[in-house]
Amino acid sequence: MATTARDSILVVGGGLGGAAVSLALARKGFRVCLIEQAPEFGVIGYGIQLGPNAFHMFDRLGVSEAVLKQAIIPNSLLMLDSVDGGIIARIPTRASFVTRFKYPYIVIHRIDLHHILLGACKANSGIELMPETNVIGYEDFGDRVRLRTQGDECIEGAAIVGADGLRSSIRQQMVREGEPRMIGFVAHRTIVPMSEVSADVRRNDVVLWAGPGFHIVHYPLRAGTLFNLVAVFKTSSYLERGDIRSYRAEIERTYCNSHPSMKALLSMIDVARRWVISDRDPIRHWSKGRVTLLGDAAHPTLQTLAQGACMAIEDAVCLAQLVSEANGDFVSAFRRYEAARYLRTARVQFESRYHWDNFYHVGGIEREVAREIWSKRSEKEMFECLAWLYDGFALSQSAPLEK
Numbered sequence: 001m002a003t004t005a006r007d008s009i010l011v012v013g014g015g016l017g018g019a020a021v022s023l024a025l026a027r028k029g030f031r032v033c034l035i036e037q038a039p040e041f042g043v044i045g046y047g048i049q050l051g052p053n054a055f056h057m058f059d060r061l062g063v064s065e066a067v068l069k070q071a072i073i074p075n076s077l078l079m080l081d082s083v084d085g086g087i088i089a090r091i092p093t094r095a096s097f098v099t100r101f102k103y104p105y106i107v108i109h110r111i112d113l114h115h116i117l118l119g120a121c122k123a124n125s126g127i128e129l130m131p132e133t134n135v136i137g138y139e140d141f142g143d144r145v146r147l148r149t150q151g152d153e154c155i156e157g158a159a160i161v162g163a164d165g166l167r168s169s170i171r172q173q174m175v176r177e178g179e180p181r182m183i184g185f186v187a188h189r190t191i192v193p194m195s196e197v198s199a200d201v202r203r204n205d206v207v208l209w210a211g212p213g214f215h216i217v218h219y220p221l222r223a224g225t226l227f228n229l230v231a232v233f234k235t236s237s238y239l240e241r242g243d244i245r246s247y248r249a250e251i252e253r254t255y256c257n258s259h260p261s262m263k264a265l266l267s268m269i270d271v272a273r274r275w276v277i278s279d280r281d282p283i284r285h286w287s288k289g290r291v292t293l294l295g296d297a298a299h300p301t302l303q304t305l306a307q308g309a310c311m312a313i314e315d316a317v318c319l320a321q322l323v324s325e326a327n328g329d330f331v332s333a334f335r336r337y338e339a340a341r342y343l344r345t346a347r348v349q350f351e352s353r354y355h356w357d358n359f360y361h362v363g364g365i366e367r368e369v370a371r372e373i374w375s376k377r378s379e380k381e382m383f384e385c386l387a388w389l390y391d392g393f394a395l396s397q398s399a400p401l402e403k
């Protein structure tokens, strides 16, 4: 039996969602045990974009200043045409954006964000960190819970928050469904020193090159010393494990008709590691008894809106608030939490799918039409399209509980 206090809330998964909810709960006075399968917390990381909605939550977690210190505020979000490099859409993200949304749009190294959240967790005596612990199942006894680990350990606590990502073992036991929905796209992520990047693509913007069945995203990190680059494309071999040569040949075939700047970007791509892109259908209920889910475990989304981590962080603050209001009644707090969150997170999932298929990856005349429409939108119109998302999540938006 592990040494954890029996009244601890057991958070499974030490990603951004798990770290955020541990901090949010501990700041409300709860004891938390944060359990991670990897030997170290937060070591993997590329760049991440965060909308202003994340800052409403960072304020509540007391980390906004630290995040801003490590972040870059880009000039704009820019969508470029993969054929001629022309502008399809541009959303300015400097002064007028901050005036409208009260907080900035930022890009940050995921490791830096993780370290800020984990640093705050370590500084809080209510949080115990438990690395190298792979959770394989749970039991809910009605008045307490127990986790089982691969090492045959049992960890007891008051409630469980499954923040264990897309392939959550907690969700698997609770919802009993199959694999995530794979859409036939893969991603290659890369970070290179800015000094290796040619001058024409070194810009302080989040740039998305859109083409038929593929896109590339890039932006600067760490005071402009690093360049974050992601290539995403459709391939029939998305389930096969290839080698560097076959991956490279596939990338060259996929992007053969694209703009010369895109080809230059692709030459920098790290082809060794590949992510298969997937999500799941939204669900209305992701809590059962004293067990609930958070972040990608609850509502995994395509990255079109760059909001997966933002939603996990919103979940975290909402969950802690409702648990704190429930005076130890985890069952009703978890039901209120999912009722408060499912419509907003489902909208992110659905809109991400819609824009993935109908905006990001269209070609030919369809892309020309998209360019005709979006390039003519005023800044005000662009901001209004995003207001539902970037204005943030308030607990008062919570829907009443179903009977």
Ligand SMILES: Cc1cc2nc3c(=O)[nH]c(=O)nc-3n(C[C@H](O)[C@H](O)[C@H](O)COP(=O)(O)OP(=O)(O)OC[C@H]3O[C@@H](n4cnc5c(N)ncnc54)[C@H](O)[C@@H]3O)c2cc1C
Residues within 6 Å of the ligand: 012, 013, 014, 015, 016, 017, 018, 035, 036, 037, 038, 047, 048, 049, 050, 133, 134, 135, 136, 163, 164, 165, 166, 167, 168, 169, 187, 189, 230, 275, 294, 295, 296, 297, 303, 306, 307, 308, 309, 310, 311, 312
């Ligand atoms: C290419 C790409 C780009 C993206 N860009 C953005 C972006 O710009 N902005 C944004 O907001 N989102 C973005 N996302 C989405 C974002 O990465 C995820 O939504 C976010 O990381 C989810 O956080 P999480 O904590 O829920 O899950 P995860 O980050 O997946 O963390 C889960 C943690 O649980 C641990 N774990 C898993 N199983 C177990 C187990 N059995 N026992 C113990 N521990 C376990 C894992 O090791 C991991 O540490 C992007 C995603 C991709 C694929």
